[in-house]
Amino acid sequence: MARLRTIDLVALAALACYGLAVLPDVPGAVSHIAGSVLCFVLAGVALASAILPTDVGSATRYLGMAACSLSAGVVGGVILNLFPSGLDNFAWVTFALAATLVGWGVVRVRGASGPVEWKRPASPRISWASSAKIVASVVILAAAIGITLSSKNVHEKQFTELWLVPDSPSNSPLHATRAVLGIKSHESETEDFTIVLDTSKQTMRTHVTLAPNEVWTQVVPVDGPKTTASVYRGGITDQPYRTVWINSE
Amino acid sequence: MKHIEVAEPSSGGVGVEDRERDAGTSDTVRRGGRIGIPDAVLVVATAVLLVALAYSRSREGLSFAAPLFWTGQLILFGFVFFRALNPTTSPRERTVLVLLYACAQSVLRWAYSPHDFGFSDELQHLRALDNVLTTHRLFSMNYSLPVSRGYPGLENVTAELAQVSSLGPFGSGVLIASAAHILLAGCVLLLLHEVSQSSRLACVGTVLYLANPHAAYFDTSFIYQTLALPFLVLAIFLAIRFARHEQHRYLSFAGCLACFAIIAITHHVTSFAAIGLLAIIALGTSLFRASRNLAWRLALCAVAGAAVYVCWVLPVAPYTFDYFRIHTGYIIHDLIHWREIKLSLPKLPPGTPWFDRILGPASVPLTLGLIILSIRLTRRRPPLERYFIWLALVSYAGAVATRVIVKNGGEFAGRAFTFTALFTGLAIGAALVSLTPFPASRHHSSPDRPERRLIAAMAVAVVIFLAGITTGVPAWWQRLPGPFWIDSNPSGVDAVGTSEAEWAGKYLKPGTRYFGDVTSLTLLSSLAELDPIFDPKDLYYTERFTPENAELIRAQSAIYVDVDMRMSQESPMTGAYFWTDMGAYVGRPPLPVQYLVKFDNQPGLSLIYDSGYGHFLDMRGGRGSPYG
Numbered sequence: 001m002a003r004l005r006t007i008d009l010v011a012l013a014a015l016a017c018y019g020l021a022v023l024p025d026v027p028g029a030v031s032h033i034a035g036s037v038l039c040f041v042l043a044g045v046a047l048a049s050a051i052l053p054t055d056v057g058s059a060t061r062y063l064g065m066a067a068c069s070l071s072a073g074v075v076g077g078v079i080l081n082l083f084p085s086g087l088d089n090f091a092w093v094t095f096a097l098a099a100t101l102v103g104w105g106v107v108r109v110r111g112a113s114g115p116v117e118w119k120r121p122a123s124p125r126i127s128w129a130s131s132a133k134i135v136a137s138v139v140i141l142a143a144a145i146g147i148t149l150s151s152k153n154v155h156e157k158q159f160t161e162l163w164l165v166p167d168s169p170s171n172s173p174l175h176a177t178r179a180v181l182g183i184k185s186h187e188s189e190t191e192d193f194t195i196v197l198d199t200s201k202q203t204m205r206t207h208v209t210l211a212p213n214e215v216w217t218q219v220v221p222v223d224g225p226k227t228t229a230s231v232y233r234g235g236i237t238d239q240p241y242r243t244v245w246i247n248s249e
Numbered sequence: 250m251k252h253i254e255v256a257e258p259s260s261g262g263v264g265v266e267d268r269e270r271d272a273g274t275s276d277t278v279r280r281g282g283r284i285g286i287p288d289a290v291l292v293v294a295t296a297v298l299l300v301a302l303a304y305s306r307s308r309e310g311l312s313f314a315a316p317l318f319w320t321g322q323l324i325l326f327g328f329v330f331f332r333a334l335n336p337t338t339s340p341r342e343r344t345v346l347v348l349l350y351a352c353a354q355s356v357l358r359w360a361y362s363p364h365d366f367g368f369s370d371e372l373q374h375l376r377a378l379d380n381v382l383t384t385h386r387l388f389s390m391n392y393s394l395p396v397s398r399g400y401p402g403l404e405n406v407t408a409e410l411a412q413v414s415s416l417g418p419f420g421s422g423v424l425i426a427s428a429a430h431i432l433l434a435g436c437v438l439l440l441l442h443e444v445s446q447s448s449r450l451a452c453v454g455t456v457l458y459l460a461n462p463h464a465a466y467f468d469t470s471f472i473y474q475t476l477a478l479p480f481l482v483l484a485i486f487l488a489i490r491f492a493r494h495e496q497h498r499y500l501s502f503a504g505c506l507a508c509f510a511i512i513a514i515t516h517h518v519t520s521f522a523a524i525g526l527l528a529i530i531a532l533g534t535s536l537f538r539a540s541r542n543l544a545w546r547l548a549l550c551a552v553a554g555a556a557v558y559v560c561w562v563l564p565v566a567p568y569t570f571d572y573f574r575i576h577t578g579y580i581i582h583d584l585i586h587w588r589e590i591k592l593s594l595p596k597l598p599p600g601t602p603w604f605d606r607i608l609g610p611a612s613v614p615l616t617l618g619l620i621i622l623s624i625r626l627t628r629r630r631p632p633l634e635r636y637f638i639w640l641a642l643v644s645y646a647g648a649v650a651t652r653v654i655v656k657n658g659g660e661f662a663g664r665a666f667t668f669t670a671l672f673t674g675l676a677i678g679a680a681l682v683s684l685t686p687f688p689a690s691r692h693h694s695s696p697d698r699p700e701r702r703l704i705a706a707m708a709v710a711v712v713i714f715l716a717g718i719t720t721g722v723p724a725w726w727q728r729l730p731g732p733f734w735i736d737s738n739p740s741g742v743d744a745v746g747t748s749e750a751e752w753a754g755k756y757l758k759p760g761t762r763y764f765g766d767v768t769s770l771t772l773l774s775s776l777a778e779l780d781p782i783f784d785p786k787d788l789y790y791t792e793r794f795t796p797e798n799a800e801l802i803r804a805q806s807a808i809y810v811d812v813d814m815r816m817s818q819e820s821p822m823t824g825a826y827f828w829t830d831m832g833a834y835v836g837r838p839p840l841p842v843q844y845l846v847k848f849d850n851q852p853g854l855s856l857i858y859d860s861g862y863g864h865f866l867d868m869r870g871g872r873g874s875p876y877g
Contacts (some may be wrong), residue, residue, distance in 0.1 A: 035413035077405025084637030151305035
């Protein structure tokens, strides 16, 4: 019986990951992880094993894996673009499986003259002090990531957007009969707005209350030469907060 | 102190045993090494925390952001460089340090804008990525960067990650850019080791390479050059191995061609740079008797690389030749007519700190001096290393000359430093390594104090590192994220502009042509797929809407005009509001408000969007409009 090599395990793992990535009943998270491992780890390992000389150092080997992994994606996109399905999840994992199996085959063929063995590095001797430093580093890095993600940009302005866009394929105001009236609040807190629409023939008022980042839209008629929409903060005052218009004639 | 085994010494790559001057390292480490990899990880993590804290405090408008930033950056570079240069550090630890440094740069690049892409080049590639994710096809039109549609390498691999994982486009883009940057550091390490046959010099040179002005931000961003760069370095490395070593010769050649193929699919400028660099190396090696035997094989790689590129570009992106012809035409014209050009240093925006004013210019003679010193000190080094050092002198001087002579030479020179740093990193590293030899032969009574030499070398390296920050991107006013600076890149991108672009993407027809300021061109073309017009001539420089304005709009088939009213309140630090700005100069005042409100007052135009800051007008209408 032929000796099972590390590269054989890579091929078996690729088959397992492929199954997990494409089978319909597998939970999404598992499927995503399996697909990512197949495309970005196993394909890289197999291709690097296939093309690297057998006597390279471990650092070079890892660099080769990373380079092969990225290269497979670059070339894979061009190849998949030739197929009717194009670039999608199924195509990518199938391509990665094919690349892994091709790599495995090349390694097996090369095995007669010089097998590529992925030796496990010698077990590190880590003292408790070194362990503590590594743990502290992970905690510090996690803190850096947490601080970064939680920081808010106080320099961002608060504002409200108002729009009136002709509702036609070309969005042309000329001879428009309908338009989309919309408002989006970027204020710091929930606000009341009064919207006044003047179509030259009729005037409509609407009161809306918007939370930050909330959007309100409505299709409105355009039945005069100039349609104007104004928004007021709270009730109607002398100066509208925002004004838009379309000249349809 | 015990060391963690992270990589075995090997015979063929980075972990290879160095020649005689590195031979005593392991013994020296046992005697004098007091710092190991866990300590390095701890120090690097602490430095990352300090800079991330600086970014966070800057966004939140809190104090001490700048001191935290500089402290973190100095600790990060200072520690890594000191350990890499120190003769007592083991080759394995040096390798880990270099890769850690690249990792730290990637984390800090993400920490600068942690939620969305804000850099204009990244937004352009985000458009290309969104096109792939939406259509599942390559080569879609990208109005924000038309030339990029024939170079989908970055989008391919990022779309792969986005589609097989649950990460979105932003997370996938950041991860791929980070992986490419770390790979770049490893590839530079391989190349410099191959050239110098010294792990110490290779590591020192790589750290110096990573201190070049574009390395920490531009070359770590989600842009096509980031992915192409490691393959450029790998192509040169494999070409040299092909020329030098009998063993695995044809495997090296095949690998070199494969790298050229990856570069060709990914980035046109890097393709040209790779071919050009290999050709120059081949030419140079033919001039030295000791390296003449390498020349024809290196030339063969350059020619084969060019053939690979032509095979890609002719059927897929033939328009690239026009792109190059236009841009190189400017450079060649200015270089030929350099006597007619008024030589002057670029004018800096008002308020530029003295630190930023001095370090850039000061680093030029320092770098040139170090390169010349390394030429003197390394006469007995391998011929290829000596040639690389000569190339450092020529390429660096050329980049500086381009900076001074060519109009807008700053951008060209900045791009060039990414490639010249491969040589300058080695040259400066060679000088500093030569100044700090191994202490093994020193007797305790010797008056020589290697510690002092080490400190002096550190001081020189820190100056070069700081010059890299001050001359690189982002510029000093946006070195810390948060505050808005009109029409700056990336600090001109804020929620006002982004939200407007998202609105346009939802409601307006893709491909419609429009005028706008610098930030508007980036945001609306990338997020809304509108077609930008780069030269507004005097459209924003007249008090009233003139017949010439209307004629320009008709001539350009423009439908929309985007007006950021903040142009009447804030001056651009770069001096330009528009891509081609007839009124551009550094220190200019804001535009008079009547130049901007004239659009609102013009009969026939439609103001279809108003955010208080952004006014978006439709030029189609009745009497008074350009198309009326």
